Amino acid sequence: MERKATPEDIDAICRGLPEVELGISWGDRPTYKVPRGPKGRGFVLYRAPHKTAVDPDTGEQYRDLLVIMVPDDAAKAALVEDDSLPFFTVPHFNGYNAVLVQESRLGEIARDELAEILVDAWATRAPKKLAAEFFAGQ
Numbered sequence: 001m002e003r004k005a006t007p008e009d010i011d012a013i014c015r016g017l018p019e020v021e022l023g024i025s026w027g028d029r030p031t032y033k034v035p036r037g038p039k040g041r042g043f044v045l046y047r048a049p050h051k052t053a054v055d056p057d058t059g060e061q062y063r064d065l066l067v068i069m070v071p072d073d074a075a076k077a078a079l080v081e082d083d084s085l086p087f088f089t090v091p092h093f094n095g096y097n098a099v100l101v102q103e104s105r106l107g108e109i110a111r112d113e114l115a116e117i118l119v120d121a122w123a124t125r126a127p128k129k130l131a132a133e134f135f136a137g138q
Contacts, residue, residue, distance in 0.1 A: 005114040052092035
């Protein structure tokens with residue numbers, strides 16, 4: 001595996017994408033949004049501990065969860081159903097195109113893999129023209 005992903009990579013990758021800002025959503029949660037400004041839509045959110053997401057082994061609420069948008073149900077299933085990946089979902093997110101991951105488990109994937117997932121998340125929320133320009137320049 002190339003370099004393992006770290007929680008710091010989230011900020012570096014997200015801020016490296018066009019028109020991204022770190023703002024607030026869901027009341028008070030830090031959220032990476034695209035585009036900048038009042039029309040920004042969240043694609044990565046730092047989720048507060050909540051009774052809807054608990055560790056099945058301990059019964060404790062997860063304290064380091066990220067919510068990452070995915071393009072569709074198939075992408076969500078691919079990430080959640082792959083036992084080699086740390087992504088999961090909870091019933092609260094049924095019907096919602098997003099996966100959860102603990103920051104403390106990001107080291108189970110490569111930084112490049114995390115970057116691919118975050119770029120996909122960004123593209124789900126970015127204006128179509130902005131996303132098209134970004135991918136055309138790749």
